Amino acid sequence: MEINTKAVHVGDRRKPGAFVPVTTPIYTAATYLYENVETLDKVFAHEVEGYAYARYDNPNNSGLEEICTALENGHGSLACASGMAALQLALTAALIDRRKHILAASALYGATTNLLMNVLAPFGVETTFVDITDLAAVAEAIQENKPGCILMESISNPLLRVGDIAKIAALAHANGAALIVDNTFASPMIVCPLDLGAHIVVHSLTKYLSGHGDTMGGVIITDAAHLPVIRSLSRTYGPILGPFDSYLCFRGIKTFPLRMERQCNNAIAVARFLEQHACVERVHFPDQTDHPDKQTIAQQFAPGLFGGIVTFLVKDAAKQDVMNFMDRLKLIVCGTSLGDVHSLMLYPLIASHRDLSPKQRQRQGIHDNLVRLSVGIESAKDICADLDQALR
Numbered sequence: 001m002e003i004n005t006k007a008v009h010v011g012d013r014r015k016p017g018a019f020v021p022v023t024t025p026i027y028t029a030a031t032y033l034y035e036n037v038e039t040l041d042k043v044f045a046h047e048v049e050g051y052a053y054a055r056y057d058n059p060n061n062s063g064l065e066e067i068c069t070a071l072e073n074g075h076g077s078l079a080c081a082s083g084m085a086a087l088q089l090a091l092t093a094a095l096i097d098r099r100k101h102i103l104a105a106s107a108l109y110g111a112t113t114n115l116l117m118n119v120l121a122p123f124g125v126e127t128t129f130v131d132i133t134d135l136a137a138v139a140e141a142i143q144e145n146k147p148g149c150i151l152m153e154s155i156s157n158p159l160l161r162v163g164d165i166a167k168i169a170a171l172a173h174a175n176g177a178a179l180i181v182d183n184t185f186a187s188p189m190i191v192c193p194l195d196l197g198a199h200i201v202v203h204s205l206t207k208y209l210s211g212h213g214d215t216m217g218g219v220i221i222t223d224a225a226h227l228p229v230i231r232s233l234s235r236t237y238g239p240i241l242g243p244f245d246s247y248l249c250f251r252g253i254k255t256f257p258l259r260m261e262r263q264c265n266n267a268i269a270v271a272r273f274l275e276q277h278a279c280v281e282r283v284h285f286p287d288q289t290d291h292p293d294k295q296t297i298a299q300q301f302a303p304g305l306f307g308g309i310v311t312f313l314v315k316d317a318a319k320q321d322v323m324n325f326m327d328r329l330k331l332i333v334c335g336t337s338l339g340d341v342h343s344l345m346l347y348p349l350i351a352s353h354r355d356l357s358p359k360q361r362q363r364q365g366i367h368d369n370l371v372r373l374s375v376g377i378e379s380a381k382d383i384c385a386d387l388d389q390a391l392r
């Protein structure tokens with residue numbers, strides 16, 4: 001089945017009895033009952049399919065997990081209350097029987113860096129940061145630190161750098177480390193990291209997969225080896241996504257391939273428009289012929305798709321000029337998040353990279369005039385017109 005077909009059909013219309021509702025209803029029950037206690041006993045023992053307690057699983061979760069597994073070509077999934085909950089559980093599962101050391105990409109989602117430094121570090125889990133696009137540096141850091149886990153994102157935020165998942169997965173396998181890829185930015189329309197040898201994929205469902213800015217969620221999609229530990233940890237510490245949010249994420253995913261394709265095509269148009277604009281100093285976009293990771297992108301990405309994010313530098317703009325520019329936008333929404341149906345602009349200086357010192361930001365190439373645009377499904381012409389009237 002192709003991704004468009006999977007997105008619409010997998011996980012839905014599970015049979016509750018003689019009738020089949022055309023979509024899965026929201027099951028709010030905390031507990032499930034059976035004809036006799038013997039059946040309940042078998043459900044607890046996983047001998048009979050069913051649900052016992054909503055912290056373990058429920059029909060809304062199961063449908064959502066089934067579709068996420070299908071989209072990422074995984075063995076199984078776990079839907080969590082947020083992308084961050086999914087990341088924490090994935091890291092814990094990967095390290096449970098491995099050396100408590102993480103080799104992480106230096107350009108990570110802000111909260112992920114905080115998770116490593118402020119949550120895991122106090123429990124004795126060390127992290128070493130490395131430029132994930134520099135394979136020699138990655139290999140050297142593995143030899144030096146013997147990490148139990150490698151953590152990277154499929155497209156980095158906000159400079160849109162791309163590491164070679166297949167080569168990093170090979171290094172991980174050779175050294176007994178688990179590779180976790182946060183595939184929120186690229187999505188399974190562009191790359192399926194498990195196909196390239198990654199052990200675990202994580203998504204913020206909040207972004208492209210649910211896509212409407214109306215729910216939070218996260219998901220872990222895993223290979224066979226890590227599924228039992230992920231499920232058993234989840235049963236114990238309970239980060240599971242609730243039935244209402246599972247329903248919304250599941251509903252959103254049905255149009256995810258359509259939206260993503262449109263967003264990718266719109267982003268190409270917006271990147272071309274900005275590249276020739278007199279008020280724009282520089283554009284970062286993965287299809288550019290001078291992109292530093294051009295070769296990896298050509299091998300790794302689905303043909304013609306480069307993601308829906310365009311990052312650019314407003315010419316000669318100080319902080320106040322950038323804020324004025326954003327205030328002049330009429331169509332594009334200014335806030336945090338990405339991947340929604342509406343175009344959304346984020347200013348890293350005041351949002352995702354706020355907690356870094358000016359020096360750290362400068363070192364990472366996050367200049368004061370850099371903004372990140374998540375391109376929506378509107379008409380590209382209208383998005384460009386809005387940018388044009390605001391850039392002056």
Ligand SMILES: *Cc1c(COP(=O)(O)O)cnc(C)c1O
Nearest residue numbers: 082083084109182184204206217
């Ligand atoms: C948003 C995001 C997260 C965190 O997801 P939440 O659903 O906000 O918890 C993690 N990684 C990336 C790349 C993200 O964009």
